[in-house]
Amino acid sequence: MNWYARIAPVYDLICRPLYAKLRTAAVDALQLNANECVVEIGCGTGLNIAALSKKSRQVIAVDCTAEMLDRAPQCFDNVEYLLGDSRAIASDSADAALLCLVLNVTDDWRGVLADAKRIVKTGGRIVIADVRPASGRLKFINWLAIPIADWSGAGNHRRDIWEECDGVTVLDRGFFCVRRCEV
Numbered sequence: 001m002n003w004y005a006r007i008a009p010v011y012d013l014i015c016r017p018l019y020a021k022l023r024t025a026a027v028d029a030l031q032l033n034a035n036e037c038v039v040e041i042g043c044g045t046g047l048n049i050a051a052l053s054k055k056s057r058q059v060i061a062v063d064c065t066a067e068m069l070d071r072a073p074q075c076f077d078n079v080e081y082l083l084g085d086s087r088a089i090a091s092d093s094a095d096a097a098l099l100c101l102v103l104n105v106t107d108d109w110r111g112v113l114a115d116a117k118r119i120v121k122t123g124g125r126i127v128i129a130d131v132r133p134a135s136g137r138l139k140f141i142n143w144l145a146i147p148i149a150d151w152s153g154a155g156n157h158r159r160d161i162w163e164e165c166d167g168v169t170v171l172d173r174g175f176f177c178v179r180r181c182e183v
């Protein structure tokens with residue numbers, strides 16, 4: 001049983017308030033319109049789904065943990081859930097992709113990011129919203145924030161995802177970080 005299968009019952013309780021600001025910034029950064037299809041890879045319990053559903057024509061949401069996906073909201077007509085990973089989603093099938101709190105926790109983040117690029121049509125957008133260590137004067141908070149983020153499911157956010165994402169632009173600096181790239 002993976003970590004997310006274990007914490008699924010309490011995930012929303014902790015992660016809904018903890019990442020509320022990050023989620024809003026991430027969905028805004030997607031700049032969706034009502035005719036578009038958006039994919040969320042690693043949708044978890046679906047905390048971004050209501051906002052994505054409201055702002056787009058179609059949402060395809062995939063997650064590899066059944067216990068998380070089982071808790072996702074089923075009340076939206078334009079949302080399709082898939083259990084598994086992003087390889088199940090067809091190429092050039094979406095206008096935008098959201099990777100919210102997933103690259104830091106997945107075993108193969110380069111593969112997931114490459115898959116997002118494959119899925120999103122030319123001219124589309126990918127938004128990465130995740131956690132990274134604070135720098136500069138705020139560095140001192142890492143001693144507390146890193147263990148909390150790891151424990152809460154943000155995973156190993158010392159990974160180099162921020163340095164290696166080609167063409168990804170910083171939109172929001174800070175411990176919680178949103179980046180967007182054009183495909």
Ligand SMILES: C[S@@+](CC[C@H](N)C(=O)[O-])C[C@H]1O[C@@H](n2cnc3c(N)ncnc32)[C@H](O)[C@@H]1O
Nearest residue numbers: 004042043044063064065068085100101106153
């Ligand atoms: C921290 S949760 C984030 C959930 C959601 N995106 C959110 O904002 O609350 C990470 C989720 O990513 C899923 N996950 C990790 N690696 C994945 C992969 N390669 N493909 C699909 N889902 C993945 C986990 O099962 C877990 O539900």
